[in-house]
Amino acid sequence: MNWPLLQDPPTAEPAAWMGSFWLPPAASATTDAVDPIFYFLLYLTSFFFFLIIAVTFFFIVRYRKRSDNQKTSALHGNLPLEIAWSVIPAILLVVIFVWGFNGFMALHVPPGNSMDVRVTAQKWQWSFDYPKDGVSSTVLKVPAGQPVRLTMSAVDVLHSFYVPDFRIKADVIPNRYTVLWFQADRPGSHQVMCAEYCGRDHSRMLTKVEVVPEKEYRDWLAGQKKSGLSLVDLGKEIFAGKGGCKACHSVDGSRLVGPSVKGVYGKEETLADGRKITVDDEYIRKSLMNPMADIVATYPPAMPPYAGRLDDEEVNALIEYLKSLADQPKE
Ligand code: CUA
Secondary structure (H helix, E strand, O other): OOOHHHOOOOOOOOOOOOOOOOOOOOOOHHHHHOHHHHHHHHHHHHHHHHHHHHHHHHHHHHOOOOOOOOOOOOOOOOHHHHHHHHHHHHHHHHHHHHHHHHHHHHHHOOOOOOEEEEEEEEOOEEEEEEOOOOEEEOOEEEEOOOOEEEEEEEOOOOEEEEEHHHOEEEEEOEOOOEEEEEOOOOOEEEEEEEOOOOOOOHHHOOEEEEEEOHHHHHHHHHHHOOOOOOHHHHHHHHHHOOOOHHHOOOOOOOOOOOOOOOOOOOOEEEEOOOOEEEOOHHHHHHHHHOOOOOOEOOOOOOOOOOEOOEOHHHHHHHHHHHHHHHHOOOO
16 A cells, blocks of 8 residues: 655664763754753663672672571661661752753753744655745755754644754644754754654654754755745734734734734734733634633733634644734844
8 A cells, every 4th residue: 555655754873982881972053952961861760770789789698597596686777877878869859850851951952043843744754844944855964063942733633853962852842832953063964753653654763853054955945935924924824814913902002903913923912811921822722712711811812713714724723814913123
């Protein structure tokens, strides 16, 4: 049987590090958040593993039963010892927590100058959209030295985007967005895997991150440009046309039935129930699918739901369009 998505699937090539204890060669700035603490934990746990095994064997021999009428000596604890084995592990745990938390934050907060790529997972293929350029690709091609922010969503089931060389991994989920970033400074090719079982061809859901020099990236983009619309332009078209958004939302900041979308992306809004939210991909998507969920204060609950009326690409296009309105310098 010929599955249309599986023609010519990319394959995982065995690398020299596979089957070893060590992490693959570091290929992204994000590895700084993972490698030092990983090796710290590896050496720390190895040290205590061997120490405990050694002490256990020493005690087995040293305190073995030497005759039938030998009595166990009376023991009533040892305060300095008990303080030591409580305080030292407590300090180690706090160090591991703070270190790990800092790494977690570093992995989940992309640098401000990141380039945006949208990642879509489906059974059993990855696709990458370059929203500013109207380019779509099944290989993630990026310029060297450039931080890249991945905004990821799935169209069917749960997948997980995993690049071992970059130490980045996150679930990719239908109807939600998850974010990762990386910055690869040297040209090279890196394996992408799906790390969440997603059905029959999960193990073949593979592709590559190809890091190339800036010039080569520009040439590739130019060659890939579709005659069709960029996501931003598609969003603009839906906003004014199919979506009918402009009937209630102005793009110039004036007040209509609903809030203006001018500069709305990234803005903090107060909701009718007093909560404060930041307008991000997640909020815009939710507001399109279930508008009654989070009404902005002082506006009437008047918006119809768009669930089933806009597909994922159209929702992404609208978000990119709102984002492009926010990108413009303020007058
Ligand atoms: Cu997609 Cu496993």
